[in-house]
Amino acid sequence: MAQARGHSIPQELNPQQHATVLDVVARACRDYPERPAFTSFGRTLNYAELDRLADAFAVYLQRNTDLKPGDRIAVQLPNLIQYPVVLFGALRAGLVVVNTNPLYTPREMEHQFRDSGAKALVIHKSMAHNAEKIIGNTDISHVFVTQIGDLHGFLKRTLLNAAIKYIKKLEPSYSLPGSVCLRHALDTGLGLKPEPVERATADPAVLQYTGGTTGLAKGAVLSHGNLVSNMVQGCELISRADGHWSQTTVAPLPLYHIYAFTISLIVMETGGHTVLIPNPRDMDAFVRELKRWQVSCFIGLNTLFVALCNRADFRALDFSHLIVTISGGMALTHDAADKWREVTGCEIMEGYGLTETSPAVSINPPGGVRVGTIGCPLAGTEVRILAQDDTDATPGEAGELCVRGPQVMVGYWQREKETADAFTADGYFRTGDIAIQEPDGYLRIVDRAKDLIIVSGFNVYPNEIEDVVASHPDVVECAAVGVADEKTGESVRLFVVSRNDALTAADIRVWCKERLTGYKIPREVMFTHDLPKSNIGKVLRRKLKETDQDAEVA
Structure with a gap:
């Protein structure tokens, strides 16, 4: 089974007969040369550019370095138009791209660079000082540095780069001898054609590292076949909404994250335009950018939907062109889905996936959205719900969701044991998520196995509690975790961000008592100004479990 993963693309979903990501890019650039492809900081690249x-x-890369096909190149960039240029250029040279989070600490960078065996690095100038600290401990011998304005015209480039360096002071000094300005590299090769490199469907395209929130991050090997398969699976389903859904897609999530990465490929396949949001945490600038576009597609996640809908300037925008909204990365609450539909008039199509599945496993189809579920498995995707003894769960019974399909990773980079442990004997990937499959095929995630709270022997799923509490009119967002309890083994601790300073823990428990059985009611309620989140806005329950401040207990 392991040898077959990532080696083929479902032909019935692949009318263009793509074999690699390079085929997808080549066709889009050939068929839609004058259409806008990517925009960032006011600069738009069309497909020809x-x-x-x-x-x-x-x-x-081919003429001025010693890099060979199959070598790894780490790309550590925020949402800039340089990202797709570097990504597709590296793939055309036959390299394997290692997507790297720009927010990584030097320790995390060193682990990923050494683990992947990266020989080259493309990095934003604001992060180069961190690379300086650890690059001597890696195999990296080629470094390309870029600034925000590097692909803009002379005046805009000068102003942008000066503002970042001298006004915002976001570019600490560094020393990386031999590093090359990315702009210089592009100028050197402009107008020339690279030597063709044969890449097969089964060849690795990217090493996509898992979040590493429970230990050192592992690199999921995603082949060209994995990525193109998920692209054609997603494109077939989303395109049912409307043929113009991808005309202007807003991507506030980073392209180095597999969720936005694959969505961008789907948009390219349809000749669409992706507007990159470099810093969605700057909500003022984010909403100002949204005003500039007739947005047809929006990709986000629960916390972002909530934050936007709570803003008057966002609610005042024109959503008449919005056709598709996609949610992933974390569970979508009913309250967030309702608010988004009320504000924008568009239903959220919640999907589900993992780094290891390129990422999408299932999604709610257009016209068939069922809030509280993750939709049905994508075409060509098989799922099993396994009980604790690895037998199939009875219909309607919760169990571990296991997945088999062309989008499932080849394996973990240089980790045979972890790869073997991640799959069942018949080749299903163990997601670690607890799910129920409804009679008509819709899937519902109950929770992460590792986040399960066991109170007096009863299973308590944080998602259920969060969904209930988030519907309280005074609650902005919340998160539930399990903490040790002498009497019950574990009890529920709830963290709440409130818009009403008068809201109390007792109020929350009364709300829960009317909607949840007794053992699910939070023993402790803690009020906080915000919840710790990952770089894409996913709540980090691990961080919350480490919180030792006193809770408000009634």
């Missing part, structure tokens, strides 16, 4: 710049970077 993207094609030329990707070629230029591939040429430089």
Whole structure:
């Protein structure tokens, strides 16, 4: 089974007969040269420009470095138009891209660079000082540095780069001898064509590292076949909404994250335009950017939907062109879905996936959205719900969701044991998520197995508690975790962000008592100004479990 993963693409879903990601890019650039492809900081690349710049970077890699097909190149960039240029240029040179979070600490960078065996690095100048601290401990011998304005015209480039360096002071000094300005590399190769490199469907395209929230991050090997399969699976389903759904897609989530990465491929397949949001935490700038566009597609996650809907300037925007909204990364609450529909008039299509599945496993289809579920498995995707003894759960019974399909990773990079442990004997990937499959095929995630709270022998799922509490009119967002309890083994601790300073723990428990059975009611309620989140806005329950401040207990 392991040898077959990532080696083929469902032909019935692949009318263009793509074999690799490179085929997807080549067709989009050929068929839609004058259409806008990517926008960031007011600069738009059309497909023809993207094609030329990707070629230029591939040429430089081939002619000015000793990198060979199959070598790994780490890319550590925020949502800039440089990202797709570097990504597709590196793939055209036959390299394997290692997507790296720009928010990583030097320790995390060193682990990922060493684990992947990366020989080259593309990094934003604001992060180069961190690379300086650890690069001597890695195999990296080629470094490309870029600034925000590097692909803008002279005046805009000068102003942007000066503002970042001198006004915002976001570019600490660094020393990386031999590093090359990405702009120089592109200028050197511009107008030239790279030597063709044969890449097969089964060849690795990216190493996509897992979040590492429970230990050192592992690299999921995603082949060209994995990525193209998930692209065609997603494209087939989303396109049922409307043929113009991808005309202007807003991507506030980072492209180095597999969720936004694959969505961007789907948008390219349809000749669509992706507007990149470099910093969605700057909500004022985010909403100002949204005003500039007739948005047809929005990709986000629960916390972002809630934050936006709580803003008057967002609610005042024109949503008449919004066709598709996609949610992933964390559970979507009923309250967030209701608010989004009320504000925008668009239903949220919640999907589900993991880094290891490229990422999508299932999604709610257009016209068939069922809030509280993650939809049905994508075409060509098989799922099993397994009980604790690895037998199939009875219909309607909760168990571990296991997945088999063309989008499932080849395995973990250089980790045979972890790869073997991640799969059942018949090749299903163990997601670690607890799910129920309804009679008509819709899936419902009950919770992460590792987040399960066991109170006096009863299973308590944080998602259920959060969904109930989030519907309280004074609650902005919340998160539930399990804590040790002498009497019950574990009890529920709830963290609440409130818009009403008068809201008390007793109020929350009364709300829960009317809607939840007794053992699910939070023993402790803690009020906080915000919840710790990952770089894409996913609540980090691990961080909450480490919180030792006193809770408000009635």
